[in-house]
Amino acid sequence: MTDPSSNIGSILKRVRFERSLSLEEASNLTGVSKAMLGQIERRESNPTISVLWKISTGLRISFSELLGSDSNNYEAISINQIEPVCESDGKMILYDVFPFNPISGFEYFFIKLLPGAKHTSTPHYNSTEEYVVVTKGTLVMTVEDQTFELLAPAALKFKANKEHTYCNPYDTEVVFQSIVKY
Incomplete structure (x- = not known):
């Protein structure tokens, strides 16, 4: 299993660019500081669950999307x-x-x-x-x-x-x- 935190920064950056949001605008929406958002995007900081919830809620994306969970990942178990x-x-x-x-x-x-x-x-x-x-x-x-x-x-x-x-x-x-x- 890959570490989901390794993709958070690139997903955050992609969502921000798709919506034409500056770091400041994303900060205002999420309640997470510009500095922290920048560190997450550059993979300099590993966000806590609390910070991830603020980002997903503020940007109105699912928590699993932010973590890069593949919704087409199936696992059959006997x-x-x-x-x-x-x-x-x-x-x-x-x-x-x-x-x-x-x-x-x-x-x-x-x-x-x-x-x-x-x-x-x-x-x-x-x-x-x-x-x-x-x-x-x-x-x-x-x-x-x-x-x-x-x-x-x-x-x-x-x-x-x-x-x-x-x-x-x-x-x-x-x-x-x-x-x-x-």
Whole structure:
């Protein structure tokens, strides 16, 4: 994977020239100093996420465009070829399909719970929300003191900074996906 920061300067410069904007005009639109914008264009400075957001918002371009993300970049993944992580005495089988990426801000897991599985997850203090989508079986989720019985197809969204438990008290396999947003 190439470092997206290596293209930011040339993309910023291209957008500025396409719109006939001076550094001062771009600075007024974005709230980023002329000096900083010039340094970014010359690749003398590596901007923070906060600065990138100001630039993309001020110039009204998508964050991914500013990073030079190729919207035609496809990646097909066979989940069966991913090495799973097994928890809870091997009864929770977790596939990290899309590991955390600071550009996307999330990670995606495909998870199987065998009969009798119970896994308690400690709070994710660095995340904001978790989205669980049950596609097979019945998942019993407990978040803090609330319990939810999710019969597929079903979904649950919750604040991930709370202790939560995934449980399969039934005699059939449960399959669900989890997206953790940071």
